[in-house]
Amino acid sequence: MRPLIILRPEPGAAKTAARAAEWGLDARIMPLFVPQAVEWEGPAPDRFDALLLTSANAARLAGARLAAYRALPAYAVGPATAKALTEAGFDGVVAGDGDGSAIARRIAADGHERVLHLAGQTVATIDAGGLRIERIAIYAMRRTGDDGLADRLEAGSVILVHSPRAGEVLAQLVAPAQRATLHLIAISPAALAACGTGWASAEAPDKPDDERMLALAVRLCE
Structure with missing residues (x-):
């Protein structure tokens, strides 16, 4: 084998x-790579009407500040990221089954416009369409x-x-x-x-x- x-x-x-x-x-x-948390400042939750995560590492490494966004509708790129968000205390997480652009289309279809994207320092390109996405890096991937x-x-x-x-x-x-x-x-x-x-x-x-x-x-x- x-x-x-x-x-x-x-x-x-x-x-x-x-x-x-x-x-x-x-x-x-x-x-x-090894994921490592980085210092980040959390923008006010009332500036956004949806939260997006495209990696489970973002949920695991965000720290206590993540709790401030639990009232926002939460979207995840896939089931693993959705599970990590749920374990972090988020209810009703919407999980995609494609890439970042696919979940962005779902967010737009649900009527949201202003999206907070918690992510790593390096992310795959997302076609935002009509969404206004603000990305905050909360972890980095260090080479082994x-x-x-x-x-x-x-x-x-x-x-x-x-x-x-x-x-x-x-x-x-x-x-x-x-x-x-x-x-x-x-x-x-x-x-x-x-x-x-x-x-x-x-x-x-x-x-x-x-x-x-x-x-x-x-x-x-x-």
Whole structure:
């Protein structure tokens, strides 16, 4: 069986690995980043009519200031982020099943206009449409000591790439000659494009979902 390499940071990496083990996969965690909280000033809640989070890390690392926004309708890019918001005390969180642009369309369709987006310092592009989105960075992703990653990747390995930034770093660390021996599954077309070319195979699921990534991995790993 081909090894499954998980590049995402904790705690998400452990959850992906546990689910991969249920599928019978040989999962190995090799995170490229560690999430760290940063100082942030919370704008007045009454300036907004909706709250948006596009990462569960934002809910986990926001700290006590997050509670000030519990009265706002809360939207999350996906189920994992919605779960983190719910655990932080938010009720009725609306979870999307696509990317940031998809949940932005849902927010607009629900009649909201002024949106507070709590996010990391680096975020994927969101098509805001008619929304007025104010983004506040409340965490950063710090690179791990990953210089030896390429040496730990066995030929035939299947690599899960959960963000465009992870794809960019992977492309920097793995030389073109080695890429031809490795398979990629990226969470989105943007993450896939960030990985560059020359891989043995490279694909993304039809929706940015961990379960769909693992379903693709089963076929490649066997």
